[in-house]
Amino acid sequence: MPSTSFTVNGKPVALGADPDTPLLDVLRNHLGLFGTKFGCGVEQCGCCMVLIEGSAVKSCGQAVSTVAGKAVTTIEGLGTRDNPHPLQQAFLDEQAGQCGYCLAGILISAKALLDENPAPTRREIALALDGNICRCGSHARIIRAARSTAHMRAGAPR
Numbered sequence: 001m002p003s004t005s006f007t008v009n010g011k012p013v014a015l016g017a018d019p020d021t022p023l024l025d026v027l028r029n030h031l032g033l034f035g036t037k038f039g040c041g042v043e044q045c046g047c048c049m050v051l052i053e054g055s056a057v058k059s060c061g062q063a064v065s066t067v068a069g070k071a072v073t074t075i076e077g078l079g080t081r082d083n084p085h086p087l088q089q090a091f092l093d094e095q096a097g098q099c100g101y102c103l104a105g106i107l108i109s110a111k112a113l114l115d116e117n118p119a120p121t122r123r124e125i126a127l128a129l130d131g132n133i134c135r136c137g138s139h140a141r142i143i144r145a146a147r148s149t150a151h152m153r154a155g156a157p158r
């Protein structure tokens, strides 16, 4: 079986998995990165989002062969419990979530947005998160947390 080489959270990996294996399965089953969640498996819910070269992508619909030579970032690469990413801290501060199942994907989508557009409007945040479903209905707090991160970075009042 040919191997696929790429980086995950800055670390090089080389895997002999079937090239058609969904990236989500490789992350969870081969690399033990369980932060990225399986929801629908058909690119509808967004809870499997990861960054590929900085863009938010649904990893359930991405064959591992397509990330050869690329940089993949999962939720584990954003921050740690002791040193959370500002988005993670804002989500905690706003209590933006209930069960939390959607949040890894939402944080990844929000990070991709803020990296590209550091001062998004509420509408731009809502549009960027359009591919992420939160079954608990925490959207208002999620958007508030993303806005608060953007305002904090810009040094502007909320």
Ligand code: FES
Pocket (backbone or CB within 6 Å): 037, 038, 039, 040, 041, 042, 043, 044, 045, 046, 047, 048, 049, 058, 059, 060, 061
């Ligand atoms: S598990 Fe990938 S979009 Fe739902």
Ligand code: FES
Pocket (backbone or CB within 6 Å): 096, 097, 098, 099, 100, 101, 102, 103, 133, 134, 135, 136, 137, 138
């Ligand atoms: S917090 Fe439960 S699905 Fe979003």
